Amino acid sequence: MKKIALNGAGLLVALFAAFPVYWMISTSLKPSREIFSSTPQPVPTHPTLAHYREILTGNLIPGVSFADFFLNSALVAVATVVLSGLVALLAATAVARFRFKLRTSFLIMLLVVQMIPLEALVIPLFLMIQRLGLYNTLPSLILTYLGFSLPFAVWMLRGFVAAVPKELEEAAAIDGASRAQIFRRILFPLVAPGLVATSIFSFITAWNELIFALTFINDQNRYTLPVAMTFFFGRDDTNWGPVMAASTLFTLPVIIFFLLVQRRMVSGLVAGAVKG
Amino acid sequence: MSLLLKGAEAAAARETPARRRRPVDRLPYLLLLPALAIIGVLLLWPLGQVVAMSFYRLNSVRQLRGDREWPWVGLGNYADILSDPFFLTVLRNTVLFAAANVLLTMVLGTLVGLLLNRLGRKMATFVASCVMLAWATPALTGTIVWKWIFDDTSGLVTWLFNALPDGLSNALFGRSDWTGYGWFNSPLLFFAILTLVVVWHSFPFIAVSVLAGLKSVPSELHEAARVDGAGPWRAFWKITFPLLRPVFGILIVLSTIWDFKVFTQQFVLAGGTQDRPTFMLSIYSYAEAFSPPPKYGLGAAIAVILTLILLVVTGFYVRMVLRQEDES
Numbered sequence: 001m002k003k004i005a006l007n008g009a010g011l012l013v014a015l016f017a018a019f020p021v022y023w024m025i026s027t028s029l030k031p032s033r034e035i036f037s038s039t040p041q042p043v044p045t046h047p048t049l050a051h052y053r054e055i056l057t058g059n060l061i062p063g064v065s066f067a068d069f070f071l072n073s074a075l076v077a078v079a080t081v082v083l084s085g086l087v088a089l090l091a092a093t094a095v096a097r098f099r100f101k102l103r104t105s106f107l108i109m110l111l112v113v114q115m116i117p118l119e120a121l122v123i124p125l126f127l128m129i130q131r132l133g134l135y136n137t138l139p140s141l142i143l144t145y146l147g148f149s150l151p152f153a154v155w156m157l158r159g160f161v162a163a164v165p166k167e168l169e170e171a172a173a174i175d176g177a178s179r180a181q182i183f184r185r186i187l188f189p190l191v192a193p194g195l196v197a198t199s200i201f202s203f204i205t206a207w208n209e210l211i212f213a214l215t216f217i218n219d220q221n222r223y224t225l226p227v228a229m230t231f232f233f234g235r236d237d238t239n240w241g242p243v244m245a246a247s248t249l250f251t252l253p254v255i256i257f258f259l260l261v262q263r264r265m266v267s268g269l270v271a272g273a274v275k276g
Numbered sequence: 277m278s279l280l281l282k283g284a285e286a287a288a289a290r291e292t293p294a295r296r297r298r299p300v301d302r303l304p305y306l307l308l309l310p311a312l313a314i315i316g317v318l319l320l321w322p323l324g325q326v327v328a329m330s331f332y333r334l335n336s337v338r339q340l341r342g343d344r345e346w347p348w349v350g351l352g353n354y355a356d357i358l359s360d361p362f363f364l365t366v367l368r369n370t371v372l373f374a375a376a377n378v379l380l381t382m383v384l385g386t387l388v389g390l391l392l393n394r395l396g397r398k399m400a401t402f403v404a405s406c407v408m409l410a411w412a413t414p415a416l417t418g419t420i421v422w423k424w425i426f427d428d429t430s431g432l433v434t435w436l437f438n439a440l441p442d443g444l445s446n447a448l449f450g451r452s453d454w455t456g457y458g459w460f461n462s463p464l465l466f467f468a469i470l471t472l473v474v475v476w477h478s479f480p481f482i483a484v485s486v487l488a489g490l491k492s493v494p495s496e497l498h499e500a501a502r503v504d505g506a507g508p509w510r511a512f513w514k515i516t517f518p519l520l521r522p523v524f525g526i527l528i529v530l531s532t533i534w535d536f537k538v539f540t541q542q543f544v545l546a547g548g549t550q551d552r553p554t555f556m557l558s559i560y561s562y563a564e565a566f567s568p569p570p571k572y573g574l575g576a577a578i579a580v581i582l583t584l585i586l587l588v589v590t591g592f593y594v595r596m597v598l599r600q601e602d603e604s
Contacts, residue, residue, distance in 0.1 A: 006391065006394055006395060007395065007396075007399055010392075010399050010402075011403075013388050013391065013403055013407065014403045014407070015406075016476070017406045017407045017476070017480065018406035018410065020410070020413070020418060020422060020425065020476070021409045021410070021421075023421060023424070023425065024417065024421045027424065036429070036430045037430070038438075038455075039435065040432055040435055087310045087311050088311065090307040090308070090310060091307060091308050091311035091312075094303075094304040094307035095304075095308075098301065098303070098304035100305070103304075106312075108594065108598070111593075111597060112590060113315055113319050113320070115533055115586065115589075115593065116323060116583070117533075117536075117558070117579075117582055117583055119537050119561070119562070119579070119582070120323075120326055120561065120580070120583045121319070121323065121326065121579075122561075122562060122566075123326055123329060123572055123575050124321075124322035124323070124326040124329060125318070125322050126340070126572075127340045127572075128325070130337065130341050131340070131341065131342065143318065144318065146314060146318065147314055147318025147319050148319075150311060150314055150315060151315060151319075154311055179303070204414075207414075208414040208415065208416065210540050210543070211543070211562070215566060226414075226416050229416065230416070230543075230544065233420055238424075238427075240424050240427070240430070244421070244424065247417040247420050247421065250414065250416075250417055251413055251417045254412060254413070254414050255409065255413065258408070259408060262408055262411070
């Protein structure tokens with residue numbers, strides 16, 4: 001009896017959590033007359049890819065196609081990932097491998113800057129971007145997202161670097177390997193899985209971001225996907241089929257990446273609070 | 277690989293690995309340099325800059341580019357904001373919204389965490405996977421879907437209310453035809469839906485964290501409590517809660533910080549920055565600065581107020597994390 005109640009509650013939670021995602025995909029596969037009928041169909045009775053075809057072949061905003069926005073977003077996200085991964089790896093190595101005077105201060109700073117409300121930085125960063133002449137360029141976004149993703153990336157990578165047994169490096173040093181060699185041939189291969197996990201978080205940060213992209217880019221050709229979607233969907237009569245198709249295409253990479261790394265997210269955020 | 281093995285053997289051969297002593301090692305500082313530069317230029321400098329900007333009257337992009345003077349107004353922007361009764365509305369919206377959302381997120385997240393801990397393995401995996409979906413969905417598309425669910429003609433909720441027996445619907449709400457009903461028109465209803473969206477996005481993190489914490493509580497404690505005849509309510513408050521107190525502390529602080537600065541969900545749900553009655557601090561700051569006519573100085577002052585509020589909360593957070601690093 002109790003078991004049934006528990007499982008029932010579990011099903012309710014699962015329904016509440018997953019339903020919007022299901023509804024997004026399901027709507028994207030329904031023909032328009034099914035979407036706009038007065039009685040909603042729980043499952044697509046006549047599944048169709050018409051909305052996807054419309055999104056992928058037509059223009060999302062007059063003159064610019066979904067693929068263009070997708071490329072802009074991918075470009076920004078990948079550049080952010082590469083830069084942030086590289087810089088974070090160096091900093092994480094310093095923090096995890098060396099004891100030096102400012103180490104604790106640096107760690108505290110990492111925690112504190114993660115709490116800076118990024119929304120409060122739109123105005124000063126807009127000023128900086130204007131001054132640097134980067135307004136209306138994709139590098140303005142890469143730079144911004146690099147700053148946003150770096151603190152968490154260092155914080156997370158620190159654990160991965162610390163997990164590599166120090167003895168391996170010390171032994172290599174005894175064998176006469178230089179510090180650069182040790183970094184390249186021992187530390188880097190062993191930390192690589194952690195680097196992948198960290199990169200995914202930077203990717204999601206950059207991929208999902210809306211406010212700064214909305215503010216720093218003026219030219220429709222350079223919109224990232226989130227910005228394009230707010231315009232595409234903000235029209236008076238929302239055509240939900242194509243909107244849901246575009247939403248699905250935008251969401252799926254994030255969900256796949258996210259599921260690959262979600263366990264590390266918890267340990268990164270509640271650092272130290274949960275003892276393994 | 278052979279290099280690694282050889283290295284490991286060599287390390288094992290010596291009891292204490294020889295470490296060369298260096299007076300001051302500059303390498304760690306070199307490694308930190310790029311990260312420090314980026315954090316400094318892209319996060320700390322702008323944080324100072326936003327404070328500086330809040331003391332000037334900045335009403336055009338040309339001032340930002342440096343083509344025109346920056347007239348100093350001291351605390352003028354703050355005086356303008358604080359003397360405007362609208363600020364009180366915004367502050368009230370922000371605080372009430374954050375409080376309601378933190379409370380609901382924590383309660384729902386904790387309940388789901390406890391539930392996941394009690395379910396059988398297969399069921400727990402299934403429910404946890406579904407919960408992950410809500411977490412993984414980007415704020416933007418998650419909100420768009422909820423907006424579709426609340427669409428005034430073909431939305432699921434509109435259909436659901438239309439499906440109510442007319443008599444019941446009339447007695448409860450004074451209307452039976454819900455087609456064309458603007459779910460987002462009254463501020464209260466707007467905030468209710470925004471709360472639904474934000475809680476939906478944020479309870480998974482709480483649930484998973486609480487679950488991780490529960491896994492670290494020795495199960496003997498719960499068995500002992502059960503033997504002693506403690507009900508689930510008592511067992512939670514007497515055993516689980518005290519043991520997980522640090523986890524709850526951090527989760528509450530993190531939720532508070534996140535819910536104080538909700539932006540994307542509100543921006544998408546309200547369809548931009550025109551819906552003034554539902555403004556909260558972050559969107560208010562953005563709208564003042566960027567909707568024409570631009571008022572960058574005023575927007576900066578609002579951003580500073582938001583930051584100051586969050587600074588207090590962050591102080592708690594850092595103290596909590598540091599205390600736990602000491603303990604472990």
